[in-house]
Amino acid sequence: MAVRKKDDEQLSMIDSFREFKDTKNIDRTTLVSVLEESFRNVLAKIYGSDENIDVIVNPDKGDFEIYRNRVVVENGxxxxxxxxxxxxxxxxxxxxxxxxxxxxxxxxxxxxxxRAILTLRQTLASKILELEHDALFNKYKDRVGQIISAEVYQVWKREVLLVDDENNELILPKSEQIPADQYRKGET
Structure with a gap:
């Protein structure tokens, strides 16, 4: 029974990798570094330091290996x-x-x-989200002053939620809208 639980947790970890690799458009090297950093963060909390730990990640297979290096000293x-x-x-x-x-x-x-596996998943999710935000910011930062077409997704009192051609959510604040314009869901 204990072996099955360990296998289930290992599968849960592999599923996490696949989920991030498949759903997020992240290149292989970035994914590997994010996974390694996430493991290191969790292991640093467990051991107090991660400087003597090697993390080897294979995102293609969805597996990983972790090694802890220690120096042999006399007993006691x-x-x-x-x-x-x-x-x-x-x-x-x-x-x-x-x-x-x-x-x-x-x-x-x-x-x-x-708990450690959940912490790893949360760390991984937050790092992936951070990467997505950075990528979206970098995509639009050079386009200040340009007109961008997007579909109105939702209309609120102080802002309008738009979706661009790559399914990115963009917010159009009231201060940036033309005062007389009315926006309806589905319009471009």
């Missing part, structure tokens, strides 16, 4: 559990480790539980 001399591992624990991973060597061990992200 561990000062920072995140960056150091005692000799006896290191030898449980591989018997021929010696003091001073670096141990790179895989981190099972699913073992941190649903």
């Amino acid at each position: 001399e561990v000062e920072d559990d995140n960056k150091q591992i005692c000799l006896s624990d290191a030898q449980k991973i591989e018997p021929d480790y010696e003091v001073g060597e670096e141990v790179s061990e895989p981190v099972d992200f699913a073992k941190f539980g649903r």
Whole structure:
């Protein structure tokens, strides 16, 4: 039963990647860096630091690998559990480790539980949203003063919500409208 839960959480993570890759028009390198940064943020909260963690993301397959690197120290001399591992624990991973060597061990992200996975999804969603806002801003920032045609989607008291040809939502404030014009849903 425990194995199935872990598999379900792993599938949930993979579905998250696919969802962001498919629904958002983001290039591969940006997606990889956003995923890595999101993992690092969550792992930094869990371990206190992410500087000794390697995150390898493969968005095509929808999978990832995380490794934590720690230095082997004598038994009982561990000062920072995140960056150091005692000799006896290191030898449980591989018997021929010696003091001073670096141990790179895989981190099972699913073992941190649903809260960490939800935090990752939220971090990822907010970073993707930030990218979308930046892309939309960059698209229109050089077009100040130009007329843009869009369809009226919704009319409110102080502003009109428009949708452009790429389904981006744009707001036309009352101060930018021609006073005598009336806008109706569906009009261009």
